[in-house]
Amino acid sequence: MKYVDEYRGSEYVSNLTEKLQTLSSRKVRIMEVCGTHTMSIFKHGIRRMLPEQVQLISGPGCPVCVTPSGVIDAFVELAGRPEVVITTFGDMIRVPGTGASLMEARAAGADVNIVYSPMDALELAEQKPDKLVVFLSVGFETTTPTISATILEAARRKIENFCIFPANKTMPPPLKALIQDPELQVDGLLCPGHVSIINGSESYRFLVEDHNIACVVAGFEPTDILLSIIALVKQVQENRPAVENCYSRVVTPEGNVKARKIVETVFEPVDSEWRGLGTIEASGLTLREEYGRFDVTRRLEIQIVPSSEPKGCLCGNILKGISQPPDCPIFGNRCTPGSPVGPCMVSSEGTCAAWHRYGDLS
């Protein structure tokens, strides 16, 4: 089965854009919540295909970008300790904190390793029994279950030299905060595909019922995204917001219940700070007491020192959707993917990186 080609066929795409042109009569503001959507939208030039009345705004869906710089400083400080081995997903390594990035720490001798899975970090801990192997635990609902399963596996195998640095976040609380922001005036949400695999499409019901926001769960191929935008535009124009699932080949209404159970076994909600958005109630996760020994901030008594944004960086406003990358005076000159100043330029899912890479200035 040619699974992917079918979703990229150009005749489907042009059918869909034509449809969208004829359909759009009033202004519709749509926030895409997921960094992978942002990337796909830019890569396939979807913004250019949209009628003028349909506006796409990028939201806080890049987990690296929303991690406050104080937390990144703590990662870098931890990396400098001789007994510690750091493991992380690749996109965190170049993000500058107030001072250095993990990459710079590595150049200065720190043991920093990029892993594909948190299980790779656990395996490294088994290989290095005299070191403390720490996994920088950043990510949303899709990533958290993989980390939870890894913690359970560490407990099962009794690996005591493995810890995580918990910095995981959950999606519904910031969504609620953002749609209530009068500056933003969002009509609809392009709901994340993979977060929804875990949470289920029904998890957006409150946005429809309590806040009158159109919600459509979307896949990642151009046809997926265009179909979902059409569905959103229709809902908004007909003023009948609903939860619609345009990614039903993968996402179910109830989501992955087993994965959520595993997360709840290991983690509990905690207030958490988001870059740009500030502290949001119950929007982060911390390890339950029973698994507290796997929390490096408890084991080594690490304090997070609040710190300011990198100088001149507008990432905070970009993550809120109220600024666009070209609004930033250092976009493309002092801040580029080769020498990033803010996190939005580092991660491949970051809004500034996507604008820069695909030059879509529409």
Add this chain to the structure above:
Amino acid sequence: MCLAIPMRVIEIKGNSDDLLNPQIATVETDGIRREIRLDLVDRIPEIGDYLIIHAGFAVNCLDAENAETNLQLLRELAEGMEESAEGDRT
């Protein structure tokens, strides 16, 4: 951070009764093979099913037939379009 493309299961290892040895699927796309943990899926896939994978774990499992049906649906929507939004309302 998400791999949007489902990968096809070509082999299942391990035994569901053995808690200490969780089941692993070997998946393949375009000649690339990977071993994927099955801790998080509520159904153990069959050979030929598709898995959505994230950070070394399967987070969802779609049977081959269902994947085909959805594909067909998408094709129809793109061609016909009239029912686009109603089709999947939940």
